[in-house]
Amino acid sequence: MSNCSNINTTTVALSAPLFFQVSVLYIAQGMNETLTFGIRNDPSYTYLDNISVLSGGQELLTNGNFEYGTQLGWSGASHLASGSGICYSYCYVDGIVGRLDYVSQTFQTTPGSLLYISFYIRWGGNGSGVIANVTIYP
Template identity: 40%
Template sequence: MFALRDDPGIWSLDDVSITDKSGNELLSNGDFEQGYLASWIYCNPSNGTYGGYVGTGSSYDGSYSYLDGVVGASDYLSQTFTVTPYSNYSITFWLSTNSNSNSATFAQIYVTS
């Protein structure tokens, strides 16, 4: 799960990947190239303005990325997948912001089983 907040900037998240030891991808639409949040769960529990969406212009690779400029609170993006106990996984992602030094910028990444 990604918890993001950037007042007044925008986070760009792209190329989220979780692979098992054989290289099998466990996430769906981790590159957001479907153009919307297919397979992702979006939550904005505080109804912060400028919440997350899939858009163009700030991707690492391809046309689309997840863009999030929520103000006043964090919002959340997550996806569930099946794992095998006691196995190792590779987790990678690209995360960038256009914030300045006067902004309230928070990014927390949670991995739980």
């Protein structure tokens, strides 16, 4: 992510295998920002849940926890599963092989505002075929 001022990773033992919490501070560059996840997991699955972007304590994303059982607010690949997320709820699950698969959301911001971005991720596999590329851009 560009303009990062702080990156934190925490192991969270909420279910097995483990979810990792990733958080970063980012200064908004434009009136709109797009948060994109590029996922590849050969030959298993990557799980994303509880994706959040906060500004001044206000949530800027729609459906960051996928609890609607749909990808409401998200664009790109459509891979949801119940029983796999934090607390065994819905989450985004991607098992694309051979290339990156993308899911993104664009949201309104105020240029110069501080954004707190966080999400939970877990990988079902390991090795060079496991990629999670996270970007934010105006």
